[in-house]
Amino acid sequence: MIKKIGILTSGGDSPGMNAAIKAVVQAALKKNINVIGICNGYTGVIQKKFKLLNDNKVKNIMNYGGTILGSSRFPEFKQKNIQKQAIKNLHQKNINALIVIGGNGSYKGAQYLTEMGFPCVGIPGTIDNDVLGTEYTIGFQTALNTVVKSIDKLKDTSLSHQRIIIIEIMGRYCGDLALSAFFACNCDFVILPTVLFKKKILVQEILKNLKKGQKNFIILMTEHIYDIHTLSNYIQKKTNKETRAIILGHVQRGGSPVTYDRILATRMGYYSINILLKGISGVCIGIKNNYIVHQKIKNLSIHKKMSFIQKWSLKSKNLYHYTYF
Ligand SMILES: Nc1ncnc2c1ncn2[C@@H]1O[C@H](COP(=O)(O)OP(=O)(O)O)[C@@H](O)[C@H]1O
Ligand SMILES: O=P(O)(O)OC[C@H]1O[C@](O)(COP(=O)(O)O)[C@@H](O)[C@@H]1O
Numbered sequence: 001m002i003k004k005i006g007i008l009t010s011g012g013d014s015p016g017m018n019a020a021i022k023a024v025v026q027a028a029l030k031k032n033i034n035v036i037g038i039c040n041g042y043t044g045v046i047q048k049k050f051k052l053l054n055d056n057k058v059k060n061i062m063n064y065g066g067t068i069l070g071s072s073r074f075p076e077f078k079q080k081n082i083q084k085q086a087i088k089n090l091h092q093k094n095i096n097a098l099i100v101i102g103g104n105g106s107y108k109g110a111q112y113l114t115e116m117g118f119p120c121v122g123i124p125g126t127i128d129n130d131v132l133g134t135e136y137t138i139g140f141q142t143a144l145n146t147v148v149k150s151i152d153k154l155k156d157t158s159l160s161h162q163r164i165i166i167i168e169i170m171g172r173y174c175g176d177l178a179l180s181a182f183f184a185c186n187c188d189f190v191i192l193p194t195v196l197f198k199k200k201i202l203v204q205e206i207l208k209n210l211k212k213g214q215k216n217f218i219i220l221m222t223e224h225i226y227d228i229h230t231l232s233n234y235i236q237k238k239t240n241k242e243t244r245a246i247i248l249g250h251v252q253r254g255g256s257p258v259t260y261d262r263i264l265a266t267r268m269g270y271y272s273i274n275i276l277l278k279g280i281s282g283v284c285i286g287i288k289n290n291y292i293v294h295q296k297i298k299n300l301s302i303h304k305k306m307s308f309i310q311k312w313s314l315k316s317k318n319l320y321h322y323t324y325f
């Protein structure tokens with residue numbers, strides 16, 4: 001019988017995490033379940049940083065970016081003895097189950113705790129959209145909006161100065177943010193983790209378009225593919241065209257969540273409580289064809305992630321210049 005649950009946010013924060021916390025607390029309270037907020041991800045479980053959450057503490061947080069619980073990266077949580085200590089601390093606080101809001105790394109922690117006998121449910125919170133078992137993660141749409149607004153501004157100055165601008169976008173090893181922004185902003189080229197990158201071919205394409213009279217270029221690139229400054233210098237040298245490198249960085253993780261993320265977080269938060277009450281754990285929540293669904297975390301694998309957005313890129317015959325999808 002579940003009387004008290006814990007909730008934590010882990011890994012990179014994402015806009016909409018607060019909306020998910022709010023939904024979990026309100027759904028739990030309706031079922032007479034107490035909710036303990038755990039500060040700073042798995043670190044807080046070990047450091048016993050617990051605080052009771054009630055309706056007053058969550059009712060006004062829906063529109064806040066970040067997470068009121070704080071988050072962290074805590075690599076020590078991969079160790080079995082640390083996981084055992086976590087379960088001990090949770091039992092000591094009379095917590096019967098744990099809701100983990102985070103990405104694929106955080107899910108692993110939830111999976112192992114469940115396998116060790118402590119029931120956990122995962123809610124996908126990351127801007128990267130790199131989690132299997134869901135078409136969208138909480139925070140992706142907000143981050144995409146931020147990226148699109150930034151590119152629009154960079155386009156203005158690229159046009160005025162007739163420059164090439166290359167923009168590095170987050171996503172870890174997932175190109176969903178970059179590819180979606182590419183379409184939304186009608187950019188010139190996009191460099192993605194799913195497509196082999198050859199800088200010579202990119203330069204050839206730029207030169208071809210320069211000859212046709214094109215004056216400015218916007219190139220998007222997912223992080224971790226190529227050093228953006230080296231690439232920018234290379235392009236400038238080979239094309240004789242002024243080139244600037246921009247890393248959008250952590251601005252992509254902040255801000256008030258857009259409506260889609262608020263609603264997604266709310267639906268997933270409510271669903272997670274219903275799932276726990278049915279005695280189901282070791283699962284993560286997702287959205288598929290606009291239905292909220294769940295599946296076993298252990299059936300997910302980071303390497304298998306191929307969202308429908310990534311599939312668009314496979315349809316393109318041209319490596320860097322996507323004209324249809
Ligand atoms: N293999 C693992 N086993 C146990 N815990 C893990 C594992 N991988 C990650 N974690 C925990 O989840 C946290 C967040 O993972 P990370 O990959 O950094 O972010 P995200 O969950 O957003 O993808 C880690 O700092 C660690 O505490
Ligand atoms: O904030 P940090 O620790 O520098 O991490 C940066 C990474 O976090 C992210 O913003 C989000 O990643 P996670 O959701 O996996 O934590 C990635 O896009 C980026 O590579």
Ligand SMILES: [Mg+2]
Nearest residue numbers: 103104105126
């Ligand atoms: Mg991740």
